[in-house]
Amino acid sequence: AQSVTQLGSHVSVSEGALVLLRCNYSSSVPPYLFWYVQYPNQGLQLLLKYTSAATLVKGINGFEAEFKKSETSFHLTKPSAHMSDAAEYFCAVSSYKLIFGSGTRLLVRP
Amino acid sequence: DVKVTQSSRYLVKRTGEKVFLECVQDMDHENMFWYRQDPGLGLRLIYFSYDVKMKEKGDIPEGYSVSREKKERFSLILESASTNQTSMYLCASSPGTEAFFGQGTRLTVV
Numbered sequence: 001a002q003s004v005t006q007l008g009s010h011v012s013v014s015e016g017a018l019v020l021l022r023c024n025y026s027s028s029v030p031p032y033l034f035w036y037v038q039y040p041n042q043g044l045q046l047l048l049k050y051t052s053a054a055t056l057v058k059g060i061n062g063f064e065a066e067f068k069k070s071e072t073s074f075h076l077t078k079p080s081a082h083m084s085d086a087a088e089y090f091c092a093v094s095s096y097k098l099i100f101g102s103g104t105r106l107l108v109r110p
Numbered sequence: 111d112v113k114v115t116q117s118s119r120y121l122v123k124r125t126g127e128k129v130f131l132e133c134v135q136d137m138d139h140e141n142m143f144w145y146r147q148d149p150g151l152g153l154r155l156i157y158f159s160y161d162v163k164m165k166e167k168g169d170i171p172e173g174y175s176v177s178r179e180k181k182e183r184f185s186l187i188l189e190s191a192s193t194n195q196t197s198m199y200l201c202a203s204s205p206g207t208e209a210f211f212g213q214g215t216r217l218t219v220v
Binding site: 034036051097100101 | 114143145150151152153154155158166168169200202204207208209210211212213214
């Protein structure tokens, strides 16, 4: 069975600070892993994806994530937060069906 | 660009009504999904389909059914709407890796 756990329903950072959003997964087969972003009143937009190539994946808007099989983690980072990064972020796993975590709302303080 | 179109952005229905939510994709994707999104619960999979006339239950299928008569169209049906089905409904299509989402339908059952 697949599952995704996102630690922290809300994360607050100052503008310019490091962003770290945590995601752990479980899957019985090698998974595809994804991070999506949702801005208010919009659908989900793909930030980045891991499909068993490089373990460090770069996405849009300066985000990146590292696949760590030993830790079953796929944490999302960005070196310097911008006000426009405020949104809800979802981690997802797919090996048979696409399953999402509960989401983390990122707040960016001026 | 991939386009996933959901027929309504906002919908208000009465308890007991039969409700149809329509989703159309224009990229010839094999896979289509219906999710509901509720605060603090993330996206929960209702049903998905791997091909025309094929469907599989997701994690919360109770009270819902689906129809996929044509490859591009995946319909979600609420057989008898109830107030606990008030939610945001998101449709997605996928070629097998990442999913592409529609804008969502916010359904209110009164």
